[in-house]
Amino acid sequence: MAHYQQLIKIQTTGKSLSKITSKVQSIVADSGINTGLCTIFLRHTSASLLIQENADPDVLKDLSNFFAKLVPEDGKSYIHDAEGPDDMPAHIRTALTKTSEQIPIAYGKLLLGTWQGIYIWEHRHHSHYREIVVHITGD
Numbered sequence: 001m002a003h004y005q006q007l008i009k010i011q012t013t014g015k016s017l018s019k020i021t022s023k024v025q026s027i028v029a030d031s032g033i034n035t036g037l038c039t040i041f042l043r044h045t046s047a048s049l050l051i052q053e054n055a056d057p058d059v060l061k062d063l064s065n066f067f068a069k070l071v072p073e074d075g076k077s078y079i080h081d082a083e084g085p086d087d088m089p090a091h092i093r094t095a096l097t098k099t100s101e102q103i104p105i106a107y108g109k110l111l112l113g114t115w116q117g118i119y120i121w122e123h124r125h126h127s128h129y130r131e132i133v134v135h136i137t138g139d
Helices: 021-031 057-070 087-096
Strands: 002-011 016-019 036-042 047-053 100-106 116-122 129-138
Touching: 002 021, 016 057, 021 036, 021 116, 021 129, 036 047, 047 057, 047 087, 047 100, 057 087, 116 129
Parallel strands: none
Antiparallel strands: 002 129, 016 116, 036 100, 036 129, 047 116
């Protein structure tokens, strides 16, 4: 069984979802692994990873709106605000979602569904550089 690992850096544009499917697929292709598993790990606590609808942008808008209501940024509800009023809400949103995903690989490609895309969900208001470890195992 072979292992392949690469670190990628993505600049987010502030509170938004950034599609990274093609970047991850490119790393899978570079790995030379035909059949295996791709693990993606985001090295941060105020952003998360999602596999979500990639065709209708309204899905992503609805998710963002739902989380805005679920985890308000009112400046009064949290003790931790070391980096501003969006700091603790970002941590809560990350805790409710994920910082890693696993996707099977077959024929050198990610086995995502037709309507699935991989996204970094930036929970902070400002742009950040986010680091993602892509680890691939297989044959």
